[in-house]
Amino acid sequence: MHLLAMTLFALCVSTVFAIVTKEDPREQFHYAIKAFFAFLGIALAIGWLMYPFS
Amino acid sequence: MTDALTPDPPADSLAASTPSDPLVASAPLPEVKTWSPQLALRAVLACIAAAAIPGAGHAVLGRWIRAALLCTAILGMFLAGLFLFGGRFYTFNPEEPLSIFPVIANAGLGGLYALCVFLHAGFDARPEVPTYEYGNAFLLVAGLLNYLVVLDAFDIAVGRKK
Numbered sequence: 001m002h003l004l005a006m007t008l009f010a011l012c013v014s015t016v017f018a019i020v021t022k023e024d025p026r027e028q029f030h031y032a033i034k035a036f037f038a039f040l041g042i043a044l045a046i047g048w049l050m051y052p053f054s
Numbered sequence: 055m056t057d058a059l060t061p062d063p064p065a066d067s068l069a070a071s072t073p074s075d076p077l078v079a080s081a082p083l084p085e086v087k088t089w090s091p092q093l094a095l096r097a098v099l100a101c102i103a104a105a106a107i108p109g110a111g112h113a114v115l116g117r118w119i120r121a122a123l124l125c126t127a128i129l130g131m132f133l134a135g136l137f138l139f140g141g142r143f144y145t146f147n148p149e150e151p152l153s154i155f156p157v158i159a160n161a162g163l164g165g166l167y168a169l170c171v172f173l174h175a176g177f178d179a180r181p182e183v184p185t186y187e188y189g190n191a192f193l194l195v196a197g198l199l200n201y202l203v204v205l206d207a208f209d210i211a212v213g214r215k216k
Binding site for chain 2: 001005008009011012013015016019020023
């Protein structure tokens with residue numbers, strides 16, 4: 001459920017950010033992909049960094 | 055005195071150097087639209103539509119694909135936050151003035167928020183749902199994203215963006 005929530009959140013937010021910040025459809029697509037994986041990757045990285053202190 | 059000693063650059067060298075300036079060459083001049091009643095009406099209509107239904111402002115302006123994507127993303131966050139994760143909308147508590155900020159964020163959903171206020175849906179806490187905090191976050195972010203979408207529709211309507 002946690003991963004589903006994070007993935008859904010990343011998908012929706014990266015879609016809106018791409019449409020709002022870029023004009024060209026190709027740029028929008030690339031930005032959405034990058035933002036989506038950045039959301040997921042950074043969240044997973046921070047999660048693993050916090051793991052030893054939990 | 056130095057001006058007199060320094061030779062003027064030839065005219066053709068000036069003409070050749072200006073376009074090669076990367077700042078000048080890469081920065082297109084912004085299209086300036088003069089305000090007219092039609093333009094103002096178009097902008098107001100787009101903003102009202104975007105605030106009423108996510109993505110409707112872009113649909114009014116003829117950006118159908120963007121409108122569909124924005125509507126799917128924001129409506130998806132709203133529905134997931136409310137029904138899948140069991141979130142709720144925040145209410146203003148006068149004893150805690152800072153509670154106005156999440157209310158403002160929720161209110162960004164515009165028409166959807168007004169519909170929920172009218173039906174009094176989504177205002178009751180559901181602590182039995184373990185993911186209710188995710189739902190709250192989804193509802194907050196959906197409202198904030200819709201503010202961005204309204205501003206984007208305004209920019210398109212007045213010609214600042216294609």
